[in-house]
Amino acid sequence: MVLPCLNEEAALPWVLGRMPPGFRPIVVDNGSTDESARVATKFGATVVAEPRPGFGAACHAGLTAATADVVCFMDADASLDPGQLPRVAGPVRAGEADLVLGRRVLGPGSSWPVHARLGNAVLARELRRRTGADLHDLGPMRACGRAALLALELADRRFGYPLEMVLRAGAAGWRIAEVEVDYLARTGRSKVTGTVRGTLRTIGDMRRVMADRAV
Template identity: 75%
Template sequence: MEIDVVLPCLDEEAALPWVLGRMPSGYRPIVVDNGSTDDSVKVAARLGARVLVEPRRGFGAACHAGLLVATSDIVVFMDADASLDPRQLPRVVEPVRAGDGDLVLGRRIARSMRAWPPHARAANALLAHRLRRRTGAVVHDLGPMRAARRAGLIALGMRDRRFGYPLEMVLRAAAAGWRISEAEVDYLPRAGRSKVTGTVRGTVRAIGDMRRVMRETV
C-alpha cells in the first residue's frame, strides 16, 4: 500500500533535500507550495516530489489542497521544515492501517531546547488541555504529523484554511466518533526560522485562529 504525504511548504528549499531524502519506501511526497519566494518548487521537483502550487495563502489551504489531490487510502500530513523525521511516518500510519485508530497524531518529543520554544510549548499544552476537556480525546499535542483515511478526512468537511485547520480536524473527528490516539515522534530544530512558533507574533496569530475554530466548530 502506498501512502501520500502532504507537505505544506513556504520557503523550505534548505530543508527539502533532507526531508525528501528520508522519505520511506512507499511514501509519496506531495509538496504543496504556498507562496515561496525561494527555490522550494524547483528543489522539490528536482528531488522527485509531486509539486502542487496553492495560490490561496494559509496553512490550511495548503493542507487541504494536498488532501484533495491525494489518491492513497491513507494520507499523512507533516511539516516540510525538517523538524520531523519522515522515517518515523510509519509510527502514525500503522495504527490506521491496522484498524486500531481513525486519526493518529504524532506527539512531539523535543530532542533539544531549540526545537520547541517555551512560549510555543506552553500554548500547545494549554490548547491540548482544552481539547481534552471538550472532546474527551486523550490528546497532549496538536502535532503537525498525523495520519487518517483520505475519504474520511474529506467527509469531515473542514472549512478553516489558516492555522486552525489541524484543530478543526481533531474537533470534527471527535464529533464524528473517531478513535483518536497519539504516537511519539522526535521533534527536531527546524531548518531556518519558523513562520509560526519561531516568533511570539506568529504564535499569537495561530492561537487566534484556533480560538476562532474552537468557537465556530460545533
C-alpha cells in the same frame, strides 16, 4: 504524504531524502519565493501550487491531490523525521485508529519556545475535554483516512486547520490516538512560533475555531 511548504528549499532535500518506501510526497507550494518547488521536483516529489495563502489552504490542496487511502501530513521544515511516518500511519492502516497524531518529544537543539509549549499543553487539555481522546499535543505529524477526512468538510484555511481536524473528528466519533515522535532542530525560523506576529495570528485562528466548535 502532504507537506505544506513556504520557503523551505534548505530543508526539503533532507526531508524528501528520508521519505520511507510507500509514502508518496506531495509538496504544496504555498507562495514560496525561493526554489522550493524546483528542489521538491528534483527530489521526486509531486508539486502542487496553492496560491491562496494559509496553512489550511495548503493542507487542503494536498489532500485533494492525494489518492492514497491513508493520508499523512507533516511540516516541511525538517523538525520532524519522515522516517517515523510508519509509526504514525501504522495504526490507521491496521484499522486500530481513525486519526493518529505524533506527540512531539524534544530532541537536542529542538526549537520549541516555552510559550509555545505552554500554549500547546493548554490546548491539548481542552481537546481531551472535548474529544475524550488522551491527547497531549496538537501534533503536526498525523495520519488518517483520506476519504473520511474529506467527508469532515474542514472549513478553516489558516492555522486553525489542524485544530479543526481534531475537533470535527472527535465530534464524528473517530478513534483518535497519539504516538511519540522526535522533535528536531528545524531548518530556518518557524512561520508560526518564530515571530510574535506568527504566534498571535495562530492563537487568533485557533480561538476562532474553538469558538465556532464550542461545546
